[in-house]
Amino acid sequence: PSRRARPGSAATASRAFIARLIATCWSCTASPRTGRGPGGSATVRVYDMYWDYGIPISVARQRVGVLGQSGKLRLADGRYDDLKFRPGGFVALNIDHDRLQPLDSNLTVSGEPYDLKQNLSCDTEPPAFPGVDDYDVDSKGRTYAMLSSYLSAEGCGILRILADGSPDTDFGGVIPFEYSSQPPADLAIDARDRLLVARQPGGRKRASVVRYMDSGSIDTGFGRSGVAGVGFPLPNQVRGKVFSSVLPDGGILIATRSVGFSGSSGDLVLVFKYRSDGSLVRSFGTGGVARLKLGRRVGIRDMAIAPDGRIAFAARQGSHARVFALKPDGDPDLAFGNSGSASLPVELADRQSAFQSLAIDDAGRIVAGGRVATSKYHRDWLIARFERDGNTDFGFGKRGVVTLDIGKSKGSVFANATSDDDLVSEIAFDARERIVLAGISAPQGSGADLIVGRLRPGGGLDPTFGSRGIYRREYFLRAPWFAFSARPTDLAISSEGQIAVSNGWQGDGKSQGYEPFNEGAVVLLDPDGRPVRSFGRQGTSMIRDLTISGIRFDRCGRIIAAGSYYAGNYEDDFGLTRIGTDGIPDAGPHGKIMRIRSGVERKSRGWSLAADRKGRVYVAGKVLLPSLNSGVGVASVRLGLPSRCTKR
Secondary structure (H helix, E strand, O other): OOOOOOOOOHHHHOEEEEEEOOOOOOOOOOOHHHOEOHHHOEEEEEEEEEEEOOEEEEEEEEEEEEEOOOOOEEEOOOOEEEEEEEOOEEEEEEOOOOOEEEEEOOOOEOOOOOOOOOOOOOOOOOOOOEEEEEEEEOOOOOEEEEEEEOOOOOEEEEEEEOOOOOEOHHHOOOEOOOOOOOOEEEEEEOOOOOEEEEEOOEOOEOEEEEEEOOOOOEOOOOOEOOEEEEOOOOOOEEEEEEEEEEOOOOOEEEEEEEEOHHHOOOEEEEEEEEOOOOOEOOOOOEOOEEEEOOOOOEEEEEEEEOOOOOEEEEEEEOOEEEEEEEOOOOOEOOOOEOOOEEOOOHHHOOOOEEEEEEEEOOOOOEEEEEEEEEEOOEEEEEEEEEOOOOOEOOOOOEOOEEEEOOOOOOOOOOOOOOOEEEEEEEEEEOOOOOEEEEEEEEEOOOOOEEEEEEEOOOOOEOOOOOEOOEEEEEOOEEOOOOEEOOOOOEEEEOOOOOEEEEEEEEEOOOOOOOOOEEEEEEEEEOOOOOEOOOOOEOOEEEEEOEEEEEEEEOOOOOEEEEEEEEEEOOEEEEEEEEEOOOOOEOOEOOEOOEEEOOOOEEEEEEEEEEEOOOOEEEEEEEEEOOOOOEEEEEEEEEOOOOOOOOOO
């Protein structure tokens, strides 16, 4: 819209089409594989936006089309996400990425969808129908489709489909992938119609490109036996978030996931135990490091320490939620659950689920939160409580589990939601041992809402908190090119019962033409679930240049926030700030944000924050080493204890 709509007017819910066109060589006849068709036609994407008071709220849907040499734009219907040129028309990928549909030159359906089943085995429990990760069309109209499971990031294989839509048996059926080695990342067809597949680094292996012959066999004349390596071997890569927790003696526990540590070809969970002076506790694990091979396709999402020193991890193994436990000395706690692993009750065991966060109460019970699938397109809040032995607590919810459909009351901006994605991302206990949850609700077409809830001891929502147990807010970052939301990154509760929830965003800006940015926010609620209006702007404090990943309260009610500080030139360092009770960062000797240099390459990311009772905080995260390996970095900052608390 050229002007803002007046509140309450009919134009408030108007829609606008925004098209971003990339100029191509109009005078030449290009190959279909370049994204340009004969005569200079180009594929374009058109975004159908929902606007409110002139501000873009969210992408409701995306459409694809063709821009001809004459400048005339033709759009396919809204069911497709991508187009590829083929002789006499196109091949279109639907928005669910589970169907390839042939279209004629007028972008209308011409024939049945391609058969993608092909008796694929995608190594999931249970076996899942695959989706299309990438596809391309050669000069003969044959379509190559790279498939993976909805329930796993692992690949299923590549198949070739003839121009008439039938499977190409001369291709050797399906080219499988080695799941534990190098998952596929992209495919392309060269000028001689040969298939090229790019694979991600895995274990001690470099990123690589594999070339296949027309029969589907590896072209041994390419590279080294058909494989060309790219870059350097990376044997000690940190993958995923870095977690930290302070120990009662002032030390710190660090956990992360590593790829190919010490020559291993598989993934490990590494747990480091440090004293307060930064030295490793050699009696923990092996020389201060516990190396845990928890199984295939395991990703840890959170860590907590029990009063007796046991260590618990929230995780996802394949498509199922898991909790793993270690003894205080770093060995697996085989008495916990099933040989150190606890899972959901049998009635939920066959559903797709994941734990994202967990906390441990004074009785040693573990409360884990995440999401569970109720249908193909619906995910609900999942909260489970486990006893010390790993069995679910039957006094909590239904057989130890509570599921909440947080997004059911809010549909799409145009119609009722046909999908939603609810997630519990943070958990904490207040002084009365009530369970406080922070997460998101993302109904289709509406963006993600920030949700904070509180449960009673039995697992039901606490009606005295917020609105019927829930505080909900549409929460967006105003980026220069778009407006979007992010899941909470941390949750903290003060001694007075105030609840703080943090968010953080990063944008590199390279592909959108704007400057890169880091930005974070903290929302502050009172003990009854209402925004503290005197904090920041109506209960929210926005922090520029700091992607907030962890928060803690100090004894004066101020909020310590840590994360990634944008250092310029597309580089980051660890960052730390202290936010006053009015929501304004304190200006100290380092400015409003303290930049913590890692001492290595300036591509560090602060992932977590831990604090002891002596005024010392730890910032843990990922650092890029000069060898191009990514490692774990831990910074200790002594803030000191105030002799008295001022108003700020």
